[in-house]
Structure formats: C-alpha cells, structure tokens
Amino acid sequence: MLKCDKLFFRYETTDWIIRGLDFDVRPGEVVGLPGPSGRGKSTLAKILAGHLTPQQGTVTCDGAPLPKDAFCPVQLIFQHPELTMNPRWKLGDSLNEGWRPDLCTLKALNVEPAWLNRYPHELSGGELQRLALARIMAPQTRYLIADEMTAMLDPNTQALVWDAVLGWAEKRNVGILAISHDRHLLDRVAHRIDETFAPAGLPPREDRCMAAA
Numbered sequence: 736m737l738k739c740d741k742l743f744f745r746y747e748t749t750d751w752i753i754r755g756l757d758f759d760v761r762p763g764e765v766v767g768l769p770g771p772s773g774r775g776k777s778t779l780a781k782i783l784a785g786h787l788t789p790q791q792g793t794v795t796c797d798g799a800p801l802p803k804d805a806f807c808p809v810q811l812i813f814q815h816p817e818l819t820m821n822p823r824w825k826l827g828d829s830l831n832e833g834w835r836p837d838l839c840t841l842k843a844l845n846v847e848p849a850w851l852n853r854y855p856h857e858l859s860g861g862e863l864q865r866l867a868l869a870r871i872m873a874p875q876t877r878y879l880i881a882d883e884m885t886a887m888l889d890p891n892t893q894a895l896v897w898d899a900v901l902g903w904a905e906k907r908n909v910g911i912l913a914i915s916h917d918r919h920l921l922d923r924v925a926h927r928i929d930e931t932f933a934p935a936g937l938p939p940r941e942d943r944c945m946a947a948a
Contacts, residue, residue, distance in 0.1 A: 736761045737783060737809060737878045737910055742792035744778060752778050753789070758931065760878055760910040762797075765901070767925030768914045770932030776914045779932075780880045783912065784811035796877060806833060810871035814883035816863040820855040826866055827851030834873040843899040844869050861892040868896065872903055878910045886915065897924055 742756040752775040760766050770776050781787040783794060785801040794801060796808050813819055820829050830836060830851060841848075844865040850858060858866070864884070871879070879900070885893040901924060904911050915921055921928055 737794075737796050737912075739779075739783065739789075739794045740792055742779075742782065742789050742794070744775075744782060744787065744789045753782075756792070756931065758783075758929070760912050762877070762910050763905070763908040764927070765904070765911045765913060765925045767921030767928040768912060768932060769916065769918050769921055769928065769930075771916070774932040776932050777882055780811055780882045780912070780914055783878075784809045784880050786811065806873065806875045808875055808877040809880065810873075810876045810878070811880040811882065812864075812868060812871060812884050814886050816860065816867035817855055819867055820863065822855055824854075825851065826853055826855065826858070829855075830866060830870050833870060834875070836869045836872065840869050840872050840903070843903065845895060861888045861896075864888065864892075865896065868900065872900075874907075876907075876909060878912070879904065880912045880914070882914045883916070884913070885920075886917070893920075 736759045738759040740757055742753050742758070743751060744753040745751045756779070758779070768776055768779075778787065782789055785794070785803075785807050801807055801809060820826070846862075846865050846869055850862060850866065855863060864887075868884075881900070884900075885896050888896065897920075900911070903909065913921060913925055
C-alpha cells in the first residue's frame with residue numbers, strides 16, 4: 736500500500752499543518768479526501784508523491800521508500816495542467832519525457848494526435864489535462880494522487896476523464912487518492928471517504944462501493 740506513518744509537516748512560517756498523521760491507500764482502492772481549502776490536503780498530496788519532505792514520519796510505497804532518481808510509482812495530477820508543461824516544448828516532447836503512452840491510453844482520454852505538434856497555450860484546459868494524465872498513466876505508476884483533477888473542467892469532460900482514469904486504475908490495480916471539495920463527486924467515485932481534513936463535527940461517512948462517474 737501507499738502509506739505514511741506518524742507524519743508531521745510545517746512550512747517555515749506556519750504552525751504544524753499535519754500532526755502525527757497515519758494514512759494509507761491500498762492497491763486498486765479509490766479513497767476520497769474532502770475538506771475546505773487550507774486544511775493541508777494538497778500538502779499531503781505533495782508529500783505522498785515525494786514533492787515535499789516531512790519533518791517527521793515516513794512515506795512508503797509497497798513497503799519501500801519513494802525513489803529519488805527514478806520514475807516515481809506515485810504520480811500527482813494537479814488542478815492546473817499548464818503549470819506542469821514546459822511552455823517552450825511541443826506537447827509531444829512533454830508527453831514522451833517520462834514514457835511513451837500507447838495508443839489505447841491516448842484513445843481512452845480522447846487525445847487527438849494533432850495536439851502533439853502544438854504548444855501548451857494552443858490547447859484548452861480540458862485538452863491539456865487529458866495530455867497531463869496520459870503522461871503519468873505509465874506501467875510503472877502504482878498510485879495516482881488526483882488533487883482537484885477535474886475541478887476546472889466542464890461536466891462532460893469531467894465525466895470523460897474520470898471514466899478513463901477509473902477504468903485504467905481498475906485494469907492495473909492502481910490505487911487512487913481523490914482530493915476534492917465536491918462531495919458528490921467523491922461519493923460517486925470513491926470506495927471510501929477519509930474525513931481527516933473535513934470540518935470538525937461532521938459524522939464519519941460509511942464506506943462506499945464505486946459507482947459509474
């Protein structure tokens with residue numbers, strides 16, 4: 736599983752954002768993580784993907800530390816895909832930076848071959864997000880952290896993206912941490928909801944079976 740134990744994290748000018756957190760995502764499981772802004776959800780996402788180092792505690796992926804000089808099996812997909820693309824590179828170069836996606840992956844995400852000869856500013860946000868997903872849906876990816884992955888997309892594109900991601904994850908037994916303000920979305924896609932970052936006083940939610948997005 737993707738697991739953190741006794742995690743503590745703070746930025747230089749803040750109090751502890753994460754205190755003694757134990758958290759896990761199992762292979763093939765979709766965990767929903769709701770909560771308002773400023774609670775530490777995105778910070779946890781960056782720690783789990785190896786982008787931030789906690790002051791205390793450990794993060795392991797299938798029993799091993801995250802690699803520092805190889806393709807990370809935990810991949811993070813951001814809300815704003817344009818921030819993850821080099822604006823000077825054609826999208827085909829960005830797509831092939833980590834691995835070369837197969838045609839089935841591109842087709843599932845409705846990625847048009849013509850996009851690969853364009854630059855990031857020439858595509859819409861939804862088109863860029865589909866390319867960003869294709870770039871990290873590699874055979875080596877074991878866990879996906881989706882941080883407000885579809886928050887900026889229209890409902891039709893949102894449904895298309897989630898359908899493709901959930902199908903891919905089910906086939907490959909990939910675990911997903913889905914972070915969102917949208918509780919209705921999480922209820923539809925998650926096997927269980929983790930209330931760690933939800934406002935105090937809300938009753939815990941029961942585990943759920945995944946329904947079609």
